[in-house]
Amino acid sequence: MRTHETMRRIGLAALLVGTASGAVSAQVPFERLREAAQTPAHWLTYSGSYLSQRYSGLDEVTPANIGDLQLQWVYQTPVVGPWQSTPLVVDGVMYLTQRPNDVVALDARTGRVFWIYRYPTPPDHRACCGSNNRGVAILGDRVFMATLDAHVVALDAATGAERWNVELADKALAYSFTLAPLVVKDQVIVGSAGGDRGIRGFIAALDAATGEETWRFHTIPGPGEPGHETWEACPPNPETYCDPEAWRHGGAAAWLTGSYDPELNLMYWGLGNPGPDFNRAQRPGDNLYSDSVVALDADTGELRWHFQFTPNDPYDYDAVQIPVLADFERNGVTLKAMLWANRNGFYYVLDRTTGRFLTGRPFVAVNWAEGLDDSGRPVETPQPPGAPTYPGVQGGTNWYSPSFSPRTGLFYVPAWEDYASVFDGQPQEYEPGRSFVGGRPRTAAPVPDAPTVPGLTRGPINTWTDAAGSGAVVALDALTGALQWKFEMTDITSSGILTTASDLLFTGTRSGYFQALDARTGDLLWRTSLGGQITNGPMTYEVDGRQYVAVIAGHSLSTFALRD
Amino acid sequence: MRRRGFGGRWVAGAAIWLAAATGAGRAQDHAEHDPADIAYGLDVYRAQCANCHAETGDGVAGVDLRGGQLRRAATDRDLIGVIRNGIPGTGMSAFDLDTADMAAIVAYLRNMTFEIDAVPLGDAARGRTIFEGRGACLDCHRVRDRGPRAGPDLTAIGAARPPSALRRSLLDPTGTMRPIDRPVELVTADGTRVTGRRLNEDTYTVQLIDEQARLRSFDKAGLRGFRVLTASPMPAYGDRLDAGELADLLAYLVSLKG
Missing domain, CATH: 1.10.760.10 (Cytochrome c-like domain)
Incomplete structure (x- = not known):
């Protein structure tokens, strides 16, 4: 059997070599993207499919044979800094981004590079939080990347040659793109980052053929639009600074990729914090659509519904988590659900047809709210000045992707536990393009002056320890949010999660471990140390009938497969 | 020896200083910075800054460091940035200070009007x-x-x-x-008891220096016992x-x- 498999692989490998040029110029029509979940050999969108479950139908690697998982190849980036990209794999070709805005096409079987496109990122871009880029999208024979200076470029998938390059916003005002675009039908959709620097967020669609903008949805409604009233007028004599123009620079960035339901033709986008992040007093009202999910008509960008997780947020609880879409049969009726573990520490289930709140409960310790009311609105319990607020400013989870397995019915969250911040909102006047956060929260330290959990990067020594906060993979019943199991880690995590049809769960750690758990029980099945922090989601694909699992750790992308 | 800042009030003898140290009270005018840091910051200021800015803080035309409110440095982080990077196009050059000196100079610059008694730093x-x-x-x-x-x-x-x-x-x-420095006690699979000071830890392993000053690393899963103590020796x-x-x-x- 083993020999036979090997022979088959050799045969297919020879075939691939013979058809390499055909593979490189692969065509990816919209129909392939729509059916991505049914073709798990490829990883066609940032989150694996439009449902964004980060669940793969591949099952060659199993709990029984995972001990034979072996490193196949490594691609190293020369660029220093957290590497947050998730690769795509199409017909044996991998497309990934590296800092600041390079696109690399390489052979997914060997790691050898076909081409590199280097975008001339201007040094004066004002992207918050590092030169991050999380990946590309593909349609037809083109790949698309959104850039740190608020451009979108289309490249020839076979050569890396630039086809078009359009500017969508002013980088001097701190508009930037850090996300992988979403392609739906013949449109490329992107959302702006910059919510900590006083932008007014937007989601825009471009014609994939020409780059021409077809629609733009402002994530903060303007005067006369529904929702604008949630940026309330300032009282006549406010006791503290109040900004009458708060909506103009109120944030609500869309800095992670949305999801799409082809049946409803709705796109779902998570939106970030209102600005300034920590001083709610100067922007009275709920501040829609900050910290919300919006459902947009995929053709026109028109708003169909919204749900706000954290009204008038003073904690930087961005709701940019990936909207995870899943269907459940209940009493003969299909529930089209949206599953959401929010940075604010609550897990939510929404009806994605209407946006109606179905259920919600905390998945980590929460003290900023005592619960959710029948509509899903938090019942707030603000902590007194100087007291720790749970979860802390980085949240109970953050941007790194969760996973849902339709086989187990479980929703898997990379969580931060026992972690709090002391918030201190301060008035701040808006200055174009500058940091606009309104205070400086302090992560609660176990002892005075002790190191606290690092925000983005960490060194090789865990100087903060679990006394300042620790990580976990939390497995929740997807429909109720009830805890099913928990895999506790000493260090906090910023790794996404991948599950597979063989009930494996892959995830990483900041301390550099790449590890596989039993998705049903949370038992550790396999681990290896890759020596650098894992700040993205692992993904999987198949070439020549062989399953690969890829993960970026530190400055290396490492790819594993079963020993031949 | 009496250390003195400029133009301000007398506060904080030894009793108040110790009270502040134990959390029993703090002098009102400098709640955010510790008298010991301010006092040491004066030394740093004299060595690094006074040559241009003068002991009085107004030695550079158009710049007055007294009063704690600085035009280019609303926050302490901004102030550290100015000191570390300098101000291009002006006479303000970059200063490479160690962590302690930087903390102290910031404390002092925010409290130049605070008079410092002799006690915080002795001989x-x-x-x-x-x-x-x-x-x-x-x-x-x-x-x-x-x-x-x-x-x-x-x-x-x-x-x-x-x-x-x-x-x-x-x-x-x-x-x-600091939590990373906490003492650890562990028992290996063969029953050997090891104590030491923690150097690093992750989900699966722990690294320490033992009582014989040997660097040791253990897989936690293979231990019969593992404890992190919170009391300092x-x-x-x-x-x-x-x-x-x-x-x-x-x-x-x-x-x-x-």
């Missing part, structure tokens, strides 16, 4: 005598080539930690012990030394720059 030579003698610090700590390695090496502690942090460590070792010196001796000892620690 380093006397402090060394206490350190090596009655304080018995060399029983656990090492300075250059003297002392064991059981506790953290203090050779450069005056560069790494500001005076306020060092003083808190002397008065409340358990309350200020170091005694609190508030009961063992008087205020003057504490100030001397602190001055010695501050002088340890590697």
Whole structure:
């Protein structure tokens, strides 16, 4: 059997070599993207499919044979800094981004590079939080990347040659793109980052053929639009600074990729914090659509519904988590659900047809709210000045992707536990393009002056320890949010999660471990140390009938497969 | 010796200083910065800044450092940035200060109108005598080539930690012990008991320096017992030394720059 498999692989490998040029110029029509979940050999969108479950139908690697998982190849980036990209794999070709805005096409079987496109990122871009880029999208024979200076470029998938390059916003005002675009039908959709620097967020669609903008949805409604009233007028004599123009620079960035339901033709986008992040007093009202999910008509960008997780947020609880879409049969009726573990520490289930709140409960310790009311609105319990607020400013989870397995019915969250911040909102006047956060929260330290959990990067020594906060993979019943199991880690995590049809769960750690758990029980099945922090989601694909699992750790992308 | 800032009020003798150190109270005018850091910051200021800015803080035309409100540095982080990077196109050059000196100069610049009594920092030579003698610090700590390695090496502690942090460590070792430095006790699969000071830890492994100063690393899953202790083995010196001796000892620690 083993020999036979090997022979088959050799045969297919020879075939691939013979058809390499055909593979490189692969065509990816919209129909392939729509059916991505049914073709798990490829990883066609940032989150694996439009449902964004980060669940793969591949099952060659199993709990029984995972001990034979072996490193196949490594691609190293020369660029220093957290590497947050998730690769795509199409017909044996991998497309990934590296800092600041390079696109690399390489052979997914060997790691050898076909081409590199280097975008001339201007040094004066004002992207918050590092030169991050999380990946590309593909349609037809083109790949698309959104850039740190608020451009979108289309490249020839076979050569890396630039086809078009359009500017969508002013980088001097701190508009930037850090996300992988979403392609739906013949449109490329992107959302702006910059919510900590006083932008007014937007989601825009471009014609994939020409780059021409077809629609733009402002994530903060303007005067006369529904929702604008949630940026309330300032009282006549406010006791503290109040900004009458708060909506103009109120944030609500869309800095992670949305999801799409082809049946409803709705796109779902998570939106970030209102600005300034920590001083709610100067922007009275709920501040829609900050910290919300919006459902947009995929053709026109028109708003169909919204749900706000954290009204008038003073904690930087961005709701940019990936909207995870899943269907459940209940009493003969299909529930089209949206599953959401929010940075604010609550897990939510929404009806994605209407946006109606179905259920919600905390998945980590929460003290900023005592619960959710029948509509899903938090019942707030603000902590007194100087007291720790749970979860802390980085949240109970953050941007790194969760996973849902339709086989187990479980929703898997990379969580931060026992972690709090002391918030201190301060008035701040808006200055174009500058940091606009309104205070400086302090992560609660176990002892005075002790190191606290690092925000983005960490060194090789865990100087903060679990006394300042620790990580976990939390497995929740997807429909109720009830805890099913928990895999506790000493260090906090910023790794996404991948599950597979063989009930494996892959995830990483900041301390550099790449590890596989039993998705049903949370038992550790396999681990290896890759020596650098894992700040993205692992993904999987198949070439020549062989399953690969890829993960970026530190400055290396490492790819594993079963020993031949 | 009396250290004096400029143009301000008299506050804070030894009693108030110690009260502040133990959390019993703080002088109102400088709630955010510790008297020991301000006092040490004056030394740093005289060595690094006074040549241009003058002891009075107004030596550069158009720049007045007194009063704590600085045009280019609304926050302490901004101020650190100005000192570290300088201001291009002006006479303000970049200063490469260690962690402790930077914390101290910021504390001082925010409190130039605060008058500093003599007590926070005493005499380093006397402090060394206490350190090596009655304080018995060399029983656990090492300075250059003297002392064991059981506790953290203090050779450069005056560069790494500001005076306020060092003083808190002397008065409340358990309350200020950094979690990574916590003692660990473990029992290996063959029943051997190992104790030491933690150097690093992740989900699966722990690294420590044991009582024989050997670097050890263990897989946690293979241990029969593993415990991280929260009590510091170091005694609190508030009961063992008087205020003057504490100030001397602190001055010695501050002088340890590697």
